[in-house]
Amino acid sequence: MLAAGKRMRQAENIQCDTVIAGAGVAGLVTALELLEHGQTVYLVDRDTSERIGGLARWAFGGMALSGTRQQRQMNIPDDSTLLLRDWYSFAEFAEDDLWPKAWAKEYAEHNNEKVYRWLTHLGLKFLPAVNWVERGLFVPGNSVPRYHVLWGTGRELVETIMVKLAPYIRQGKLDIFYRHKVVRPINDEGAVVGVEVENEQSKAVFSINATHVVIACGGINGSSERVKQNWNVPWEEVPETLLNGANPISDGLLHDEVEALGARVTHVDKMWNYAAGIAHPQAEFEGHGLSLIPCKSALWLDHLGKRIGPQPLVTGFDTHYLCQQVARQSKPWTWQVLNWTIAAKELAVSGAEHNPSIRDKKIFCFLKEILFGNHRLVEELAEQCEDFICADTLDDLTHKMNLLTKESYIDSADLAREITLYDQRTVDTRLQNDEQLRRIHHARQWKPDRLRTRKPGPILSAGTGKRDKLIAIRLKLISRKSLGGVQTNLSSQVLDRQGEPIVGLYCVGEAAGFGGGGANGVRSLEGTFLSACILTARNAAAAIIGSKHR
Structure with a gap:
């Protein structure tokens, strides 16, 4: 993998078009789209350069996609209408889930164009066999096979994007701050104008000024305490022992800061955990x-x-x-x-x-x-x-x-x-x-x-x-993904409690509940996570790019 370095700068002079909190796949895709349209971008990530890409680097690389070449070759009749019907069935949305429903529709109608074709344009390939997962038990799930596996897994996705980003790093258009965390967005009279950043090694704090801020910090399920606090009441008591299959740095603290700014964080009780966890033989944390x-x-x-x-x-x-x-x-x-x-x-x-x-x-x-x-x-x-x-x-x-x-x-x-x-x-x-x-x-x-x-x-x-x-x-039981998150519109703009966009603030990927603060509802059709990170990131980038021309 290409090692991305950051140039040392005087803290008071740090300025860019867009700063992105988190270098998981949602953050990387957002950065790539913006850089290709001439922006200067800073990525701030809590991990090391070897682990860039977040959980996507370690992911299997499965995606729920419809209308693909692989489906046609296997004579699988699928389209956006059928996908949306299955999605609604499994999600069991509440009546007032306006933005989760909107993002479900967005995914169903645009996953082929904005995810599948975008990935194949990057040169990525899928295994020819389409798998049939989450078929449904008491309510219908996937009525047809649509689980596509990336040849090379999530690691290939991350490394392909990093190759695309490398020229921008060399040109000084992109800086990546490793082992740093975004503490909070900076608010100036109702508009977000940058972020406060902490160097997690030296504990030095500084600001990055930017026209646009994108929250891409992942979910909250890396914190076992947060998982227990948000445990779904109908599931009885929290198990005494709960394994952690996420990353401990996904602790929900930035969600708190965004919420304190006036944003809505919804459906935090909804999670995509798994029932068959085992102790990691090479455990990196408790x-x-x-x-x-x-x-x-x-x-x-x-x-x-x-x-x-x-x-x-x-x-x-x-x-x-x-x-x-x-x-x-x-x-x-x-x-x-x-x-x-x-x-x-x-x-x-x-x-x-x-x-x-x-x-x-x-x-x-x-x-x-x-x-x-x-x-x-x-x-x-x-x-x-x-x-x-x-x-x-x-x-x-x-x-x-x-x-x-x-x-x-x-x-x-x-x-x-x-x-x-x-x-x-x-x-x-x-x-x-x-x-x-x-x-x-x-x-x-x-x-x-x-x-x-x-x-x-x-x-x-x-x-x-x-x-x-x-x-x-x-x-x-093993904790994995947060299904809830920061509420966003279809431009990935963060919404305040009145449903209005907070100027300059965007949220993508798991941090946004994969769109709208909970696009999957109660259940995922499986494979809706990596792909939704790409979809929400591309929508955010398109909105940011479009805002320059308005």
């Missing part, structure tokens, strides 16, 4: 977690080893529901029990870090893992993660599960009965009267999912080889 894409063919059990129900938990249909059910358990962990064969076929970890074949664009390695199973990942987690247990026998597995929780919650005979009952239902396809099996069969009807979902079969086996090993994975 509570650091990884988000698994859990196996459809695994049994999802409570702390006693009982199958959670009556509706069994199966991924790929309604993540919001999975989180609700896990949050309602009497202990802050659940279990998935499976075997090695299932894990090699189905298990995945969300993000670029644990998908090197896609991240590094190694096509033969990728195809090998798809066709023969990702044994590398299973072995890696078995060796490195304390929450990942392997055993040759069910008695041994039960013993290790109880050792991990330091309490004999699970009885081996009870666990055997749960698994055996399920296994018996997998034997005769005519008699598979089980909701989990029905959902597995439904998933396998779509070819890309069939490649990643095992044909129903027993978990317990009489064999003694590696493929017959039993696996138990201890899972915890």
Whole structure:
């Protein structure tokens, strides 16, 4: 990656056209669009140069897109009308959600032009297979497959943008202040005219004067305390243990300052967390977690080893529901029990870090893992993660599960009965009267999912080889994205409590709740985050550029 440096300046002389608080993908896209139209831009980011791009750098790179070439090649009938219908169904907007609804419509109508075609124009490519995620459970979700994965993951997106930004850095049009944070916007008689900045190493404070200020600081879910404060009441009490899958520097403090300026911050109780978190083997901070894409063919059990129900938990249909059910358990962990064969076929970890074949664009390695199973990942987690247990026998597995929780919650005979009952239902396809099996069969009807979902079969086996090993994975809720945020109009202008734009102030990406302070409503169709960062950023840049000509 190109290392972007900042030129040292006298604090009292720092002046630019636009200053952007945050160098995640929303901030980077905003900067690129403005620089291409002749502006001078300062980016202020709390992280190091190696981590520029924020969570997008580590993201898997999935995006919900419609009307794409990949969809046409797979004969998927999709358009903006269908996408908006699915979005409204999953979002369950309130009647007064004016701007979230407006941004949902904006996304549905312009994701192809402003996101998909923009990315392909940059030279980025998507995998040819379109995945079908968040299909819906009690309310309809994605009625067709529309989850597109970037070839190269989110890292390729960030590095491609950085290559585009490099000439502007050399020309002095762009400065990036690393390890600095925007403390607050500067208000001058109702207009925002710059920002107050703190050097997080020296603690020196200075101001940057600018005609336009863009808030791109990410969400608030990096702060476990904020997550607990904003916890959705219908989900019962906050779990004792909650893993953090965001970045601790996304702490919500800048949201507070923007709100103090008169802006509306809405829907902070709405979050896109995940139900299948495990401890990060190389944790960088306390509570650091990884988000698994859990196996459809695994049994999802409570702390006693009982199958959670009556509706069994199966991924790929309604993540919001999975989180609700896990949050309602009497202990802050659940279990998935499976075997090695299932894990090699189905298990995945969300993000670029644990998908090197896609991240590094190694096509033969990728195809090998798809066709023969990702044994590398299973072995890696078995060796490195304390929450990942392997055993040759069910008695041994039960013993290790109880050792991990330091309490004999699970009885081996009870666990055997749960698994055996399920296994018996997998034997005769005519008699598979089980909701989990029905959902597995439904998933396998779509070819890309069939490649990643095992044909129903027993978990317990009489064999003694590696493929017959039993696996138990201890899972915890993991915080990820904030669905709420600073309320904005379709120009990404920050709105005050009367619904009027605050002059000079814009907000993009997760900081804006991916548009309007909560464009996803209660649920995301999945893949609406990276793409919404690009959409809100491009709208902000267009408005800023347009304002110069008015």
